[in-house]
Amino acid sequence: MPEIHDPSKQNAVDMSRARSKTSIDVRDVRDFLYNGPAQWRRREQIVDILSKDPLFDKTQRTFATRKELYIRGQALTNRIFELQGILNWSPEDVNIALSVLDETLPIGLHNIAFEPVFRLQASPELFSKYASLIASRGILGCYLQTELAHGTNVNRLETTATYIPETTEFEINSPTLTSTKWWIGALGKTATHGVVQAKLILPGGKDMGPHLFFIQLRDLDSHEVLPGRIIGDIGPKALGGYATTDNGFARFDHVRIPKENMLSKFAGVTDGGEYVTPPHAKLSYGGMLYIRSVMVTTAGWLIAKGATIAIRYATVRRQGEIGPDGLERQTLTYPSLHVRLVPLISRAYVFIELGRALTRGFDALARGLSSGDTSRLAEMHVMTSGLKVLVSTTSIQDLEIARRSMGGHGYSAFAGVGRLYADYLPSATYEGENFVLDQQILRAALKAFRGLFNQTPGPSVDSLSPTSYYLRLLLDNKLLPPELSPESWTTPTTAILLLEWRAALLVHEMAQTIGAPDATVTQRVSRAVTEAFVAARVGEMIEALGATLRPRETEVVRKVYILYLLTTVESALVDLLSFGLFRATPTGAPPRSRDPTRALRMAIASLCAELFPEAIGLTDAFGLSDWELDSALGVYDGKVYETLWERAQEEPLNKTEVTEAYEASIKSILLRGRQMAAKL
Amino acid sequence: MPEIHDPSKQNAVDMSRARSKTSIDVRDVRDFLYNGPAQWRRREQIVDILSKDPLFDKTQRTFATRKELYIRGQALTNRIFELQGILNWSPEDVNIALSVLDETLPIGLHNIAFEPVFRLQASPELFSKYASLIASRGILGCYLQTELAHGTNVNRLETTATYIPETTEFEINSPTLTSTKWWIGALGKTATHGVVQAKLILPGGKDMGPHLFFIQLRDLDSHEVLPGRIIGDIGPKALGGYATTDNGFARFDHVRIPKENMLSKFAGVTDGGEYVTPPHAKLSYGGMLYIRSVMVTTAGWLIAKGATIAIRYATVRRQGEIGPDGLERQTLTYPSLHVRLVPLISRAYVFIELGRALTRGFDALARGLSSGDTSRLAEMHVMTSGLKVLVSTTSIQDLEIARRSMGGHGYSAFAGVGRLYADYLPSATYEGENFVLDQQILRAALKAFRGLFNQTPGPSVDSLSPTSYYLRLLLDNKLLPPELSPESWTTPTTAILLLEWRAALLVHEMAQTIGAPDATVTQRVSRAVTEAFVAARVGEMIEALGATLRPRETEVVRKVYILYLLTTVESALVDLLSFGLFRATPTGAPPRSRDPTRALRMAIASLCAELFPEAIGLTDAFGLSDWELDSALGVYDGKVYETLWERAQEEPLNKTEVTEAYEASIKSILLRGRQMAAKL
Incomplete structure (x- = not known):
């Protein structure tokens, strides 16, 4: 009998062959993605420690009930803080450990929602009383905003905080x-304290709208819920989803808290019950802006995970046509597959870099806010809103593209x-529902448009911020959209300009038809404005590449970035064609095509064909371990079928x-x- | 203290008000959707029986483990067959009972995969031995096709069935x-028998490719796996997903089965080991065509569920701006929301009707096949492939639109x-991966195109089947795409013609550029061809409406169907604009717009605005009970917040x-x- 070809043995061969064919230095690119080798090494050490600790084993996680997952999540959290003491981890190390865990832990809400709001808005007195307890997790917190019937529109929250001048207390109450x-992360079973968003009611019944109050929820000795x-x-x-987090509900029955428990750094009440006006009405958004700016980075790494898994599997999976080696072709070699997967790499690379820039921007904003400087707030608000919508929508889609591939x-x-x-x-819905944010972005764009043309002595480009810089194109009648040729797609310039023109013309159109808007224009404008902003940033990233990377790596990552721009242009084709921005000159040479979008599509296909042999290197550069990925199809050595087989044997039904x-x-x-x- | 407005009390008021404002007769439309009152009544009776039986209670299902869900699923299945005996249900009644359960039960694989393949392809001898046992579930079956490393490409399956002339047996073996x-539904723990797809190996080692074999898996007395x-x-x-189904794996170690166990109605082996050629190579696709034709109906009812839930919630949910009644507006009144939700109704209505037509088509095909007539097979194959891709992609998207709304x-x-x-x-992947089916549709379209122009004495419209009828537009140089005006969108004609032109020009373009296709053209062509076919069918449905419904209901359902066409045109804008099919004449009247797609968008917005007050009636007409929907947000009486509250109290963490x-x-x-x- 002839020897039988065993596809499962071929897997490892295919994977190591793909790895050896990579032309880039994976370590260089990895250091680039991690902003230097030190960051990467720190992370690698922590991953190494956790992945060897049996408590962090993930093999049984898939079979657990939600209750078991919650209990396990708390055990992991406790262990990380224990390790912090043993190994003398810095707070930054703890954050790395929590983030590499790949768990939606309740402690995340303490860290990202409760503590930042407290630190931004607590009065000095409250701060000195609780800040170090919060920082060391001597109390565990949550942020209580959303109600059963009230989400985005905080002005309609029903919970009340009525000031009682007689006792200088607030009375927190849930009237209905x-x-x-509802939905409050870490509230259900974990948090001992919370910051509650409630309508401030002053003596005489005057409703001052939503404000924040610090409240204890559970007894610190018994963990029982307080009366x-x-x-x-x-x-x-x-x-x-979110099985490990105890999203919770809370009702308050006339609960009294001391007056100092109001988060009153920027708005307060005098003992007599007079309101002290905040210097800037939107100061309370600081916390949410922080969460949104973190979301860009998170989205980048999430797409990185999906891309790594899908690309590794497509490298070892053989299916369909017979290739020159007599075996079925590796699926990644099919254009129909790699044009879907390589763009995921480009979006991961762009979002990771963009997130880093945004976090720097938020740090500057926070420094300003703490001294009452709100000048950066409006621009930062538009920027983070637009990016939040873009990255959440995109990463949800990209994960599904990866899964379906x-x-x-x-x-x-x-x-x-x-x-x-x-x-x-849920990232499409939390921290500002995407459709609601789109409206805010639209309003900001119209405001920038009107502000520009209502200036005296006349419109000037100097008044434009980075998020509205595309409007400069409307200022000069001599500026014309770029003419397209097949060569247009080899450099970033044309793509960026097209995306800026699209934003400018859509905002102009919106301003003309404001009396009778159609029902989808909000999403179109919002997306166009954000994509113009991001495209310009990608242009800057491309310029900066050579300073960090060597020539070969620069060349490859440059193509990755350009692919981001071209696929963005492709997704914007309806707008570009509608506004006559896509005036391709049909070439006479065969194959004869009547499709003006063909040159762009061919350029994307050709970039993906150039990049897919680098895909294993570009995804290895994300530096994600098998323990982190926890995927039978994304294993580093390519042995996907053995791994699937072994994991299936653990299924409880097979006992x-x-x-x-x-x-x-x-x-x-x-x-x-x-x-x-x-x-x- | 003033009386506090209680939003949870408002819910029921809003729901009954919306219901009373509906202008259509819900019963008439319901009978229309169920193809007559008898069908609806039968279904209602069965739903009534099941929903009152405590075994079919769904309230604890959300908290169960997979193992518990599997065991529960078998208990439900057993109870349904018990009820069949008690209540003298027909096989059709049993199918209704199984379908209203809303569970992915292993018995479904017996019914939809195992039994049809057996009935279509078993030899008369095998049929007489097992057909009634299969029909009465005296044995339980599964259909073993996919392997760990082999999916769509059945020609590369590795499992072998080697004919042993000495004993007139086949030996089934898993060599690697x-x-x-792998993935075989009902195989893991349930099935006693299966039909295995394996490479037929004749004496001398000749590989005849995949064929089907009937094999016993478990002992009928002990349920233990056979040696x-x-x-x-x-x-x-x-x-x-699919928690209730035991998708399983199986390996065979030289298992002998008698020769009669080959499903040999159309292809067999003589005792001596000679192959008997099948009359039509694709006869074995019959089973899959049946599954695909059922998928259209399933998709329609699935969107119906998502639409009912989302529209009921949007009717009682108030959020954002204050309306004339002093309360926040019902979210369904926002154009940004109802332009997302009303099109779901239109897709449910179209797919339900389309599925009915397709099932009739399949019945005719099956009658033909059983007498060896394969003339309808190719057309049915293209049609079901295209529709399978369309309805699976669409319903997945629509469910997520509903959820996110x-x-x-x-x-x-x-x-x-x-x-x-x-x-x-998984419907995007099973029964033919969508990307693979797209390629088959593309090939069929090119074949039809070439066939048309290579005819002697010349191209003739008579050679065109329903799936390629759009190609007639290329036959006459005098035929021109429709000119657009805002009035174009009030009747179905323009939309249908545009979608047919798009298909024709894309296939023409594809034929011109076949030497250098871009990477996404396959999806574009496939979608265009299928949407042209469906659009023409919707045109026929609109024509037929008046014969079944009274004038008011005809008027409303006609708008529902037209909305389907317009939103399809909207989703095809890139192609339509690229090929110059969207030459809108900009009107001079304000608001001045430079966007040629604006009239279409406004028409869609305006249709949705006309239809959303009918949305409760149009979704009530689906006739889905609270027990079937099992949704706290989709309850008939609108009391969503009480229901959410009550259900949360059941959470095991709250014990x-x-x-x-x-x-x-x-x-x-x-x-x-x-x-x-x-x-x-």
């Missing part, structure tokens, strides 16, 4: 079922991408050969059926 | 790890839409006030933190 605080509060978990989330096995829990998707999905359902049900079905058949 | 049958088979469950699926609560498991999404998601994680972990975190803070 629908005022129940006057009804608190619990809101139940499982869709798709099994893997065919049937992509639907296995062991593929790992479904879990990332389920946990990330007995005959299922309990046999005696309980299946036997009856079969017996009944045999009796029926005998009668026929 | 990767030849393990030579290794069988188990492949583990959990992504997003918690509900804001934060859409991410609760209690919203119910996430579960539908998780279970439906104790202090979580087990407190003693285990949280206490240590807090103590450690307090000690650290004290040191600062």
Whole structure:
């Protein structure tokens, strides 16, 4: 009998061959992505420690109930703080450890929602009392904003905080079922304290709108819920997402808190009950801006995970046509597949770099805010809103592109991408619902447009901020959109200009038709404005590449960035064609095409064809370990089928050969059926 | 104290008001959707019986483990067959009962994959031995095609069926790890028998490619796996989907089966080992065509569920601006929301009707095939492939549109839409991966194009089948694409013609550039061809409406169908603009717009604005009970907040006030933190 070709043995061969063909220095690119080798090494050390600790084993996680996952999550959290003491980790190290865990832990809400709001807005007195307890997790917090019937529109929150001058206290109350605080992460079972968003009611019943109040929820010795509060978990989330987090509900029955518990750094109440006006109404957005700026980085690394898994699998998976080696072709070699997957790499690279810039911007904003300087707030608000919408929408789509690219096995829990998707999905809704943010971006764009043309002595480019810089194109009648040729797509300039023109013309159109807007223009304008902003930033990133990377790596990453621009242009084609921005000159040479978008599509296909042989190197550069990815299809050595087989053996249904359902049900079905058949 | 407005009381008021404002007769439209009142009544009776049986209670389902869900699923299945005996249900009644259950039950694979393949392809001998046992579920089956490393490309399956002339047996064998049958629904723990796809190897080693064989897997008395088979469950699926189904794996170690177990109605082996040629190579696709034709109907009802839930919630949910009644506006009144949701209704209505037509087509095909007539097979193959891609892609998107339209609560498991999404998601991959089917559709379109122009004496419209009828537009140089005006969008004609022109020009373009195709043209052509076919069918549906419905209902459903066409045109704008098919004449009247797509967008917005007051009636007409929807946000009476509250109280984490994680972990975190803070 001839020797049988064993595809599972081929996997490792294909993977190491792909790795050896990579032309870039993976370490150089990895250091670039991690902003230097020190950051990478620190992270690698922490991953190494955690992945060897049996408590952090992930193999049984897929089979656990939500309750077990919650309990496990707290054990992991506790262990990390224990390790902090043992290994003398810095707060930054702890954050790295929490982030590489790939768990939606309740402590995340303490760190990203509760503590920043407290630090930004607590009065000096409250700060000195609680700041170090919060920093060291001597108390655990949550941020109570959303209510059962009230989300984005904080002005309509029903929870009240009524000032009682007689005792200089506030009384927190939930007057209706629908005022129940709902969805609050870490509230259900974990948090001992919280910051509550409630309508401030002054003596005489004057409603001052939403303000923030610091409140204790559970007893610090018994962890029991304090009197006057009804608190619990809101139940499982869709798709099994966020299973580890106890999103909770809370009702307050006339709970009294001392006056100092108002977060009153920028707005307060005198003992007599007079309101002290805040210098800037939007100061309370500081916390949310921080969360949104972090979201860009998170999105980049999330796409990186999806891309790594999908590209590794597509490198070892052989399917369909027979190639020159007599085997079926590796699926990544099919243009229909690599044009879907290589752009994921480009979006990961762009978002990671963009997130870094944004975090720097937020740090500057926070320094300003702490001294009452709000001048950067409006621009930062527009920028983070637009980017939040863009990156959340994009990464949700990209994770699903990655999952679907893997065919049937992509639907296995062991593929790992479904879990990332389920946990990330609410990002389209939380921290500002995307459709609502789109409206704010639209308003800001119209404001910038009107501001520009209503200036005296006349419109000037100097008044334009980075988020509205595209409007300069409307200032000079002699400026014309770029003419297109197949060569237009080899450099970034044309793509960036086209995206800026699209934003400018859409905002102009919007201003002309404001009396009768169509129903989807808001999304179109919002997306166009944000993509023009990002395109300009990508242009800057391309310029800066040579300063960090060597020539070969610069050349490859440059193509990765250009691919980002070209695929963005492709996704904007309806707008570009509608406004006559896409006036391709059809070439006479064969193949004859009547499609003006063909040159762009061919350029994308050709960039992806150039880049896919580098895909293993470009994704290895993300530096994600097998433990982090937790994916049978994304294993570093390519042995996907062995791994799938081994993981399936762990399935609880396989612990007995005959299922309990046999005696309980299946036997009856079969017996009944045999009796029926005998009668026929 | 003034009376507090209670939003939760407003819910029921808003719902009954919306219901009373509906202008259509819901019963008439419901009968229309169910193809007559008898069908609807039968279904209602069965739903009534099941929903009152405590075994079919769904309230604890959300908290169950996968193993519990599997065991529960078998109990439900057993109960349905028990009820069949008690209530004298017909096989059709049993199918209704199984379908209204909203569970991905293993019995579904017996019914939709195993039994049809057996009935289509078993030899008369095998048929007489097993057909009634299969029909009465005296044995339970599965269909073993996919392998660990082989999906769509059945020609590369590794499992072998070697004919042994000495004993007139076949030997079924899994030569490698990767030849393990994988993903097979109902195989893991349920099925006693299966139909295996394996390469037929004749004496001398001649490989005849994949054929089907009937094989017993488990002992009928003990349910133990028979010798030579290794069988188990492949583990959990992504997003918690298909939890109730035991997708399984199987390896065969030289298992002998009698020669009569080959499904040899159309291809067989003589006792001596000679191959008997099948009359039509694709006869074995019959089973899959049936599954695909059922998928259109399923998709329609699935979108119906998502639409019902989302529209009911948007009717009672108030958020944002203050309306004339002093309350926040109902979210469905926002154009940005109803332009997203009303098109879901139109797609549900179209797919339900289309599915009915397709099932009729399949019945005719099956009658033909059973007598060896394969003339309808090629056309049916193209049609079902295209529709399968269209409806699976569309319904996945629509369920997510529905879920996301509900804001934060859409991410609760209690919203119910996430579960539908998780279970439906693999439809993009199973029964023909969508990207692979796209290639087949493209090939068929090119074949039709070439066939048309290579005819002697010359191209003739008579040679065109329904799936290629759009090609007639290329036959006459005098035929021109329609000119557009705002009035173009009030009747179906322009939209249908545009979609047919788009298909014709894209196929023409494809034929011109075949030597250098860009990487996405396959998807574009496939989608264009299918949408042209569907658009023409929708045109026929519109014509036929008046015969079934009264004038008011005809008028409203006609708008629903037209909306389907307009939103399809909108989604095709890149192609339409690229090929110059969208030559809108800009009107001089204000608001001045430079956007040629504006009239279409305004027409869609205006249709949605006309239809959203009918949305409760149009979705009530789907006739879906609260028990079927199992959604806290989609309850018939609109009391969404009470329902969410009640369901959250059932969460297992809420059974104790202090979580087990407190003693285990949280206490240590807090103590450690307090000690650290004290040191600062």
